[in-house]
């Protein structure tokens with residue numbers, strides 16, 4: 001996080017469009033989901049209005065790991081080369097540890113590493129700046145507009161059809177503009193106002209299910225032992241006190257590390273836990289980590305919490321993981337509850353759903369089709385990840401698995417394959433496959 005880097009400056013988003021202007025699509029939220037939707041629509045020459053509540057540079061609480069799944073979209077949106085010229089950490093493996101302290105390192109597929117497609121870790125303030133800045137250009141070039149410091153306060157709808165938004169221009173300015181479009185994309189994260197209208201307002205359905213929502217807490221540290229360098233492994237630790245959930249160390253390069261902890265909200269309620277205190281305890285007292293933090297320095301002001309809406313299937317619901325459409329509106333990313341319930345990754349699915357939503361808008365297809373295509377594509381891996389999250393509640397099984405994996409290269413290969421190919425994840429639930437790999 002070099003001081004004075006260009007992504008720490010502002011982004012000029014041009015003039016605010018006149019009150020009452022009409023667009024082909026309005027995108028609410030300028031994170032990865034909104035940037036992808038706006039960028040792909042603009043590349044198809046649609047007149048887009050992209051609205052972001054924050055002012056650039058803006059932070060987003062995250063683990064900052066951008067997985068291989070994201071890179072195709074980062075490239076298609078024209079950001080990959082520029083991003084790779086800025087400092088980042090190249091991920092080439094994942095280290096796991098189990099509650100009893102056994103460790104295993106799983107290298108990512110060599111082919112992906114060789115092609116530089118295994119993924120990176122870099123602060124979201126930098127990643128999102130690069131994405132938004134590029135998409136801003138695409139939107140303006142195709143005749144659209146971009147607003148920052150614009151808080152979408154109200155979703156305009158008549159007879160169940162979403163027709164536009166009301167935006168407060170500048171904090172406490174009292175200026176509220178209305179804009180209209182045949183399509184509004186909700187990309188405002190876990191508290192997205194479009195998602196609230198679609199799920200709760202128009203359909204009287206439940207938005208937050210605490211057994212499918214996760215709380216996350218993140219801090220930045222400098223000088224944690226074993227996290228030096230600009231490439232290597234990210235670390236996921238299934239510590240005893242955080243179950244189901246995990247403690248992570250994601251190096252960002254230049255000696256800076258994203259350190260965090262995540263746990264399902266419903267489990268925190270049951271176990272009466274607080275993440276900040278849990279993290280302090282792990283850092284100061286856990287035998288695997290306390291030595292590593294002895295000379296480390298906490299970066300002041302970087303401790304923040306946020307929520308992760310998981311994409312795990314909800315029992316008894318016919319729209320999975322949650323309703324993602326209304327007439328005139330589609331939801332993407334966290335607003336559509338698409339975070340992987342095992343790994344906590346959500347950037348990749350935000351980009352994937354942003355692209356998919358843009359395609360449905362360009363082809364003017366219905367929301368039901370979007371819901372079906374989205375769950376058809378992501379449902380199998382989200383369901384598998386949910387099974388893995390449930391399995392990880394059994395500490396003895398995690399201990400046994402990680403100890404075995406530490407000794408048997410065949411299991412490490414299986415895990416590499418699982419991370420690389422989401423189809424291979426299905427194998428984890430084939431009892432024969434597991435028995436064969438673990439025992440022989």
Ligand SMILES: Cc1cc2nc3c(=O)[nH]c(=O)nc-3n(C[C@H](O)[C@H](O)[C@H](O)COP(=O)(O)OP(=O)(O)OC[C@H]3O[C@@H](n4cnc5c(N)ncnc54)[C@H](O)[C@@H]3O)c2cc1C
Nearest residue numbers: 029031032033053062063065152188189216333334346347
């Ligand atoms: C602690 C933690 C760790 C995580 N670690 C990882 C990780 O390592 N890797 C990974 O892939 N994912 C991780 N995730 C998940 C990831 O951060 C999200 O899934 C991802 O940011 C979703 O992108 P999005 O565009 O849908 O939403 P967001 O990134 O939340 O963007 C939403 C945008 O909408 C704007 N907005 C909100 N309301 C309004 C409004 N009313 N008007 C206008 N704009 C609005 C917000 O300001 C924001 O810019 C983590 C999440 C947390 C909380």
